[in-house]
Amino acid sequence: MTKTIPAALAFVLLASVAQADTPVLKVLTYDSFTSEWGPGPAVEKAFEAVCGCDLVFSAVGDGAELLARLQLEGANSDASVVLGLDTNLTAQAAATGLFAPHGQAAANDLPAPYADPVFLPYDWGYFAFVYDKTKLTTPPTSFEELAASDLKIVIQDPRSSTPGLGLLLWVKAAYGERAPAIWAALADNIVTVTPGWSEAYGMFTAGEADMVLSYTTSPAYHLIAENDDTKAAAGFAEGHYMQVEVAGKLAHAPQPELADQFLAFMASDAFQSIIPTTNWMYPAHKLADGLPKGFEQMIAPEKSLLMTADEAQAARKPALDEWLTALSR
Amino acid sequence: MADRAVTLAAAGLAAAVFLLLLAPLGALGLTFQGFAFSAPELAALRFTLLQATLSAALSVALAVPVARALARRRFMGRSALISILGAPFILPVIVAVLGLLAVFGRAGWFNDALGLLGLPSFSVYGLQGVVLAHVFFNMPLAVRMILHGWQAIPAERFRLAASLGFTPRASLRHIEAPMLREVLPGAGLVILVICLTSFAVALTLGGGPKATTIELAIYQALRFDFDLPTAARLALLQFALCAAAFVVASRVSLPSGFGAGQGRDGGPPSPNGWRKVVDTFAIVLAALFLALPLLAVVLNGLPGLVDLPETVWAAAGRSLAIALASTAISLAAATVLALAAAQGRGWVALAATLPLAASSLVLGTGLFLILQPYFKPASLALPVTMTINAALSLPFAFRILAPEARTLYADYQRLGASLGMGGWAWLRWVVLPRLARVLGFSAGLVAALSMGDLGVIALFAGEGEATLPLLVQRLMGAYRMETAASAALLLVLLSFALFWVFDYGGRRYAGT
Numbered sequence: 001m002t003k004t005i006p007a008a009l010a011f012v013l014l015a016s017v018a019q020a021d022t023p024v025l026k027v028l029t030y031d032s033f034t035s036e037w038g039p040g041p042a043v044e045k046a047f048e049a050v051c052g053c054d055l056v057f058s059a060v061g062d063g064a065e066l067l068a069r070l071q072l073e074g075a076n077s078d079a080s081v082v083l084g085l086d087t088n089l090t091a092q093a094a095a096t097g098l099f100a101p102h103g104q105a106a107a108n109d110l111p112a113p114y115a116d117p118v119f120l121p122y123d124w125g126y127f128a129f130v131y132d133k134t135k136l137t138t139p140p141t142s143f144e145e146l147a148a149s150d151l152k153i154v155i156q157d158p159r160s161s162t163p164g165l166g167l168l169l170w171v172k173a174a175y176g177e178r179a180p181a182i183w184a185a186l187a188d189n190i191v192t193v194t195p196g197w198s199e200a201y202g203m204f205t206a207g208e209a210d211m212v213l214s215y216t217t218s219p220a221y222h223l224i225a226e227n228d229d230t231k232a233a234a235g236f237a238e239g240h241y242m243q244v245e246v247a248g249k250l251a252h253a254p255q256p257e258l259a260d261q262f263l264a265f266m267a268s269d270a271f272q273s274i275i276p277t278t279n280w281m282y283p284a285h286k287l288a289d290g291l292p293k294g295f296e297q298m299i300a301p302e303k304s305l306l307m308t309a310d311e312a313q314a315a316r317k318p319a320l321d322e323w324l325t326a327l328s329r
Numbered sequence: 330m331a332d333r334a335v336t337l338a339a340a341g342l343a344a345a346v347f348l349l350l351l352a353p354l355g356a357l358g359l360t361f362q363g364f365a366f367s368a369p370e371l372a373a374l375r376f377t378l379l380q381a382t383l384s385a386a387l388s389v390a391l392a393v394p395v396a397r398a399l400a401r402r403r404f405m406g407r408s409a410l411i412s413i414l415g416a417p418f419i420l421p422v423i424v425a426v427l428g429l430l431a432v433f434g435r436a437g438w439f440n441d442a443l444g445l446l447g448l449p450s451f452s453v454y455g456l457q458g459v460v461l462a463h464v465f466f467n468m469p470l471a472v473r474m475i476l477h478g479w480q481a482i483p484a485e486r487f488r489l490a491a492s493l494g495f496t497p498r499a500s501l502r503h504i505e506a507p508m509l510r511e512v513l514p515g516a517g518l519v520i521l522v523i524c525l526t527s528f529a530v531a532l533t534l535g536g537g538p539k540a541t542t543i544e545l546a547i548y549q550a551l552r553f554d555f556d557l558p559t560a561a562r563l564a565l566l567q568f569a570l571c572a573a574a575f576v577v578a579s580r581v582s583l584p585s586g587f588g589a590g591q592g593r594d595g596g597p598p599s600p601n602g603w604r605k606v607v608d609t610f611a612i613v614l615a616a617l618f619l620a621l622p623l624l625a626v627v628l629n630g631l632p633g634l635v636d637l638p639e640t641v642w643a644a645a646g647r648s649l650a651i652a653l654a655s656t657a658i659s660l661a662a663a664t665v666l667a668l669a670a671a672q673g674r675g676w677v678a679l680a681a682t683l684p685l686a687a688s689s690l691v692l693g694t695g696l697f698l699i700l701q702p703y704f705k706p707a708s709l710a711l712p713v714t715m716t717i718n719a720a721l722s723l724p725f726a727f728r729i730l731a732p733e734a735r736t737l738y739a740d741y742q743r744l745g746a747s748l749g750m751g752g753w754a755w756l757r758w759v760v761l762p763r764l765a766r767v768l769g770f771s772a773g774l775v776a777a778l779s780m781g782d783l784g785v786i787a788l789f790a791g792e793g794e795a796t797l798p799l800l801v802q803r804l805m806g807a808y809r810m811e812t813a814a815s816a817a818l819l820l821v822l823l824s825f826a827l828f829w830v831f832d833y834g835g836r837r838y839a840g841t
Contacts, residue, residue, distance in 0.1 A: 006484065010513060026635055030805035031803055031806060032803060032807055035803040035804075035806065036640055036804070037807035038807060044716060055398075058706075058707060064553050068551055068552050068694075072697055072698060072701070076702060078705070092555075106772070135813075157545075158550040159545065159553060160532075160548050160549060160552065160553075162517075165553075187537075190537060191435065191454060191536070192454050192532075192533055192534065192535070193532060193533075193534050193536070193537045193538065194526065194532065195529050195533065195548075198423070198531055198802065198805035199423055201805070201808070202423065202427060202805060202810050203427070203533075203803050206430060206436070206809050207436040208434050208435050208436060219807070221808045222808075222814050225808070234482055280808065294455070319754055324369065326536045327537045327539070328372075328537075328539050
């Protein structure tokens with residue numbers, strides 16, 4: 001089996017020779033964006049049809065890992081665009097000084113105002129607790145109701161997962177000073193805290209909990225891809241915290257023009273129409289043909305919560321300490 | 330002299346291992362200034378030590394009766410059961426956790442049964458769940474290591490004991506206890522250190538931040554805080570704990586020194602009466618405890634196994650190639666180190682134990698920082714994964730080989746020297762036949778472990794290099810829990826097939 005190593009190297013060499021003539025745009029993103037079930041393959045095809053370039057994604061685990069990877073590579077990165085940070089991480093990302101202003105003018109259609117000179121949103125969603133309608137007929141309508149019930153939930157750890165961090169900021173944005181009391185009341189509802197979204201969602205589908213922290217659009221996956229209408233998201237009266245996913249151009253981009261072209265393409269219908277049924281999030285720009293059938297059944301929260309990047313950055317550490325204190329008792 | 334060549338090669342390997350483990354810490358900017366731990370870090374340290382000690386003690390304590398029962402009883406399915414013992418250890422963590430939850434979870438079979446009997450339900454979440462999962466993973470490993478110890482006792486000793494009219498109690502005291510004294514500290518050490526670096530199991534089954542381990546603190550430091558020196562400092566703490574456990578285990582462990590036999594396997598005598606009942610009980614309970622979660626994994630994955638996406642097969646091929654290459658590297662290194670350790674070189678054993686305590690995330694991140702100025706990370710995904718898998722699985726191969734290599738040296742070295750056997754003849758006629766059983770088992774274990782590990786490839790993998798474990802993770806990330814369960818089952822089947830081929834081959838070659 002020692003042949004594998006030279007073979008792998010030879011393959012890499014051949015591959016790089018073949019690509020030498022067309023410019024290569026490297027986009028650093030997270031794993032589930034580029035997997036064959038994510039938006040990556042369709043986006044690559046659509047962009048390559050117009051750019052005369054080779055679009056190459058390289059992927060790491062999730063948004064937080066993406067930021068860590070970027071900091072590891074620093075100015076050495078051969079990527080031109082970073083796609084997949086969320087607004088809870090952008091303050092930290094901007095502070096690295098690795099990003100350049102995007103210079104794009106297109107306004108987005110997010111339910112809460114979002115504009116940033118460095119980062120452009122490409123999709124967004126609301127965090128929500130997802131449940132099985134056949135097992136739970138009257139879902140709670142607020143964190144307080146959830147805490148008062150004997151329902152069991154699985155959540156993600158804010159120290160290792162971006163949805164976990166989102167939930168932390170959701171409770172903080174909704175309750176402020178009262179957040180520690182809410183967490184203390186929720187403690188007996190929490191079956192367990194998982195390292196990432198997949199473990200939590202897997203445990204929910206295996207029947208280990210009544211509800212799982214996910215997105216209001218998660219039921220759309222089951223409805224559209226699996227023809228299963230038993231899953232629903234519970235609407236909370238406090239409002240729902242948003243996850244806004246963004247992309248930015250690197251200051252040391254080897255292909256700055258292609259990067260600009262990609263960011264402009266990101267706002268186009270060709271890119272945006274891929275998002276709903278691959279990333280299972282809402283597109284950042286209204287689609288010409290509207291959302292795919294099934295999305296109209298998703299709950300529409302009346303109140304959207306979103307901290308600015310700086311607020312989120314400032315709130316993270318104290319909110320995490322409160323969370324740890326409340327749940328470690 | 331062959332001995333000197335072995336020592337030199339071992340010194341080189343040990344230096345390479347230390348470099349591979351410690352250079353990444355340097356790359357992360359490890360400093361010794363202000364080497365103090367915060368309150369949450371101390372709490373994590375406490376919990377880490379508590380769960381690891383409990384898990385190791387319980388795994389080893391439960392393994393002794395099971396191993397003894399397997400050593401002295403012959404029954405239908407015994408060989409299959411011994412093979413199955415390798416399975417829990419090689420399950421990907423998330424798959425094993427879902428399998429365990431199907432049995433012990435809130436909606437699991439165990440609670441269903443308790444409900445039918447009108448008993449209160451059992452909650453798996455908490456320290457009990459963490460220890461349960463760690464025992465599930467590691468007890469079978471301990472059984473195998475201890476079983477090898479029993480099988481390595483020359484059959485003549487038991488026959489002599491029988492002709493001297495030893496009672497089972499006397500036989501335990503004079504023959505079996507010294508063997509256990511030699512084998513148990515090593516087995517306990519391996520399991521303790523594995524559990525020290527537990528992260529996903531501890532968190533998922535621990536029920537919340539009370540169950541925070543040092544490894545989770547490392548994740549947090551690397552992924553959210555981007556505080557590289559803190560990650561390096563915590564990684565060093567894990568190495569220090571491992572080294573401390575190593576010193577304790579070496580002090581406790583005593584070579585048994587039975588002397589050479591004719592190489593026949595007789596096994597210990599099989600007493601009747603209540604001892605037979607106890608043995609049966611141990612075997613049935615252990616088999617149920619291991620088989621039920623495995624059954625759940627199979628049932629979860631079976632429906633979708635036929636229509637897996639094509640990418641799964643390519644990833645499976647890649648994983649197999651990595652596993653075989655890692656096995657070759659790891660086993661060659663472990664054999665050299667075990668032979669050197671058998672000649673009494675204690676530092677060798679430390680070098681071959683320390684990788685257990687390595688945080689794969691720290692290792693991967695450090696290597697990334699070291700290599701990235703010179704190479705494209707994606708072009709290194711496969712070679713780096715092979716090397717790291719080989720290094721991380723080295724301790725298992727070493728621990729399994731070392732006791733038998735020591736016995737081999739003690740028993741046959743003088744004979745070999747008096748016959749003037751050269752290096753190759755010695756290797757061919759003495760080392761390979763005597764070590765075949767443990768070589769096969771350790772090769773199987775290493776191959777299966779390398780199939781399952783994804784700690785490092787995730788950092789380096791580009792667009793096309795996904796391995797099977799990474800693909801399982803991607804499927805779950807894309808809501809495809811059922812397909813993920815099937816891909817995971819494929820991973821388990823392939824890992825187990827690899828394990829079985831090596832293990833069975835080794836046992837057959839050794840003539841059991």
